[in-house]
Amino acid sequence: MCDNSVKHTSENGDGMEKEELLQRVFGYSSFRPGQEKLIDGVLSGQDVFGIMPTGGGKSMCYQLPALMLPGITLVISPLISLMRDQVMALKGAGVPAAFLNSTLTGPQMQAAYRNLLAGRYKIVYVAPERLDYPGFGGVVEKLNISFVAVDEAHCISQWGQDFRPSYLRIVQFIDSLPKRPVVGAFTATATRSVQEDVERILELRSPVREVTGFDRPNLYFEVIQPESKDKTLLRLLAGQKRKSGIIYCATRKKVESVCELLCDHGYAATRYHAGLSEAERSKNQEDFLYDRKTVMVATNAFGMGIDKSNVSFVIHYNMPKSIEAYYQEAGRAGRDGAEADCILLFNSGDVQTARFLINNGSDNEEMDAVQREEVRRQDLERLDAMVWNGWTPWSATARRKAACGATFWITSVKSTRRCAATAAAARGISSRWTSPGKRRSFFPA
Numbered sequence: 341m342c343d344n345s346v347k348h349t350s351e352n353g354d355g356m357e358k359e360e361l362l363q364r365v366f367g368y369s370s371f372r373p374g375q376e377k378l379i380d381g382v383l384s385g386q387d388v389f390g391i392m393p394t395g396g397g398k399s400m401c402y403q404l405p406a407l408m409l410p411g412i413t414l415v416i417s418p419l420i421s422l423m424r425d426q427v428m429a430l431k432g433a434g435v436p437a438a439f440l441n442s443t444l445t446g447p448q449m450q451a452a453y454r455n456l457l458a459g460r461y462k463i464v465y466v467a468p469e470r471l472d473y474p475g476f477g478g479v480v481e482k483l484n485i486s487f488v489a490v491d492e493a494h495c496i497s498q499w500g501q502d503f504r505p506s507y508l509r510i511v512q513f514i515d516s517l518p519k520r521p522v523v524g525a526f527t528a529t530a531t532r533s534v535q536e537d538v539e540r541i542l543e544l545r546s547p548v549r550e551v552t553g554f555d556r557p558n559l560y561f562e563v564i565q566p567e568s569k570d571k572t573l574l575r576l577l578a579g580q581k582r583k584s585g586i587i588y589c590a591t592r593k594k595v596e597s598v599c600e601l602l603c604d605h606g607y608a609a610t611r612y613h614a615g616l617s618e619a620e621r622s623k624n625q626e627d628f629l630y631d632r633k634t635v636m637v638a639t640n641a642f643g644m645g646i647d648k649s650n651v652s653f654v655i656h657y658n659m660p661k662s663i664e665a666y667y668q669e670a671g672r673a674g675r676d677g678a679e680a681d682c683i684l685l686f687n688s689g690d691v692q693t694a695r696f697l698i699n700n701g702s703d704n705e706e707m708d709a710v711q712r713e714e715v716r717r718q719d720l721e722r723l724d725a726m727v728w729n730g731w732t733p734w735s736a737t738a739r740r741k742a743a744c745g746a747t748f749w750i751t752s753v754k755s756t757r758r759c760a761a762t763a764a765a766a767r768g769i770s771s772r773w774t775s776p777g778k779r780r781s782f783f784p785a
Contacts, residue, residue: 358383361404365433372397374552378524379405381548382487388524389493389539389547394668395649395675396552398526399426402489406463407435409522411484412456415465417491418504421625423465425647430463439465440476453479468506471513485521488514490542493525497537503715511543529668558674563684569657570601572685576655577635581607583652584628587637588669590658590693598657599637612638643669649676655683659690661698662722694723 358379362368371379374390375397381388382405392398403426406413417423423439430437438452438461455461456479470476488510490496496507514523525538525547539547566572573587587602589595592613602609610624610633627633629648636642640660654673660666666684674680698719 358404358408361407362400365407365435366400366404367433368400372400374550375400377550378548382522382524383408385522387522387544387547389535389544389549390524390526391530391535391549391551392526392528393552393556394528394671395556395677396528398491398528401526402487402491402524403430403435403463406487406489409486411486412461413463413487413489414480414485414521415463415489415491416468416471416510417465418468418495418506419492420467421646422491423467425629427463427465429647435463436461437463437465440470441465441467442469449475457482468504468510471506471509477516481516481518485517485519487522487524489524489526491526493538493542494527494530494534496541497530497534498714498718508541511541514543528671529664531664556671556674558677558679559670559682560679561670561682563686565686569685569687570598573598573655573657574601574605576653576683577602577607580652582634584631584634584648584650585636585653585655586643586651586669586672587635587655587657588660589637589639590660590690590697592639594657595637595639602635602637607635608633609635609637612636612642614639614641640665640669643672646672647675648672650678651675651680652678653681653683655681655685657685658693659684659686659726661694661719661726663726664722666726691723695720698723 356364358376362371373396374392378388378390378401382402388401390398390401392401402413402415415423420439420441420443423441424443427437427439438455440449440452444452453475456464466476490507490510492502493507495502495504496510497503514520523542523544525542525544527534527538530538538544564572577585587598589598592615595611595613599609599611610627612621612624612628616624624633624636625642625646628636629646631650651673654670656666656669660669670682673682698716
């Protein structure tokens with residue numbers, strides 16, 4: 341257990357303590373729940389494991405100690421957009437930072453390596469695939485790496501909904517370093533089995549653990565069963581053209597049709613899915629992040645690591661494939677702490693669509709045939725758990741009550757009824773989802 345009364349000062353020679361760095365560099369007057377415990381753990385030389393909701397301030401738990409530790413902090417992340425955004429923000433705050441990923445040209449990568457060796461960076465973001473590149477290995481063996489932070493750590497587990505085999509190489513990389521650094525794992529989404537995998541595979545040593553809970557009291561959850569999804573969507577958005585939000589669709593085709601529908605009705609909407617060119621995806625993402633477009637219509641290819649605080653609503657045009665995926669995607673609303681709405685438009689065809697996408701998904705080149713089949717089986721299990729543990733309207737009352745007790749509202753055209761409707765407990769999410777009994781959404785009643 342860390343003693344939060346211990347005073348730590350910056351390694352940079354300015355003598356600033358963590359509270360002063362928090363305010364002067366990052367602009368915050370106080371720590372959010374769980375942050376200080378994890379930061380003190382890192383500064384005391386202990387491994388840490390932080391499970392905090394989207395918007396809970398995970399990045400502060402590795403960015404601030406990076407400024408107080410000797411040497412360099414490596415942040416391992418699968419998210420190119422997150423790397424770029426966080427490095428830009430850090431540079432804007434006067435923090436020497438860089439990223440190493442596939443967007444850099446050969447000369448740019450070599451320049452970054454030279455700067456690394458010259459000690460010009462305190463924080464370096466790197467994609468997990470980069471860890472076993474010979475050129476990268478030759479550079480890092482000459483560096484003083486004091487802290488390795490693994491972001492989106494749930495990607496290391498085959499039980500997680502975002503399993504990435506490249507994450508399995510992280511521990512080999514850490515073992516190859518001349519001296520083992522402090523290791524931190526951070527995620528917003530981790531069932532009990534995923535948490536166990538993260539600690540075991542990363543070989544965390546008696547880590548300081550902090551689970552701040554998943555309840556986001558500023559979020560309102562609702563499930564609607566509409567006769568027409570398009571008409572209901574337009575009704576929900578009526579008069580809200582200045583609000584920023586995300587609409588998730590299950591397929592690329594549906595993204596295109598919904599985006600066209602909104603544009604035809606005067607909304608500043610854009611789109612994002614894997615079928616678009618990288619240049620168009622990047623442009624559309626920036627248009628949304630910088631409020632040139634207020635509505636993003638996207639598949640699940642969009643969102644993980646997107647740092648946009650003023651998202652007022654997340655609407656799922658189709659039911660996602662797991663409760664974990666829904667929590668992660670819906671949690672992109674209300675990161676600024678303001679009230680926000682998470683709405684699911686449901687019909688029975690969504691289950692068939694989800695099952696089809698799981699059974700016919702494109703192959704992940706990182707996985708072999710055995711891994712792909714195992715992930716497919718687990719995805720089907722997660723879908724079945726969501727369906728039969730109370731997500732959908734035909735679930736048995738007893739199964740609904742056996743869920744974690746969170747409240748959703750299932751609204752049909754003819755009636756409204758209260759329903760305990762999340763499978764979070766059954767899936768091992770150790771918290772209670774809540775939704776106010778009184779509607780205070782900005783959506784029209």
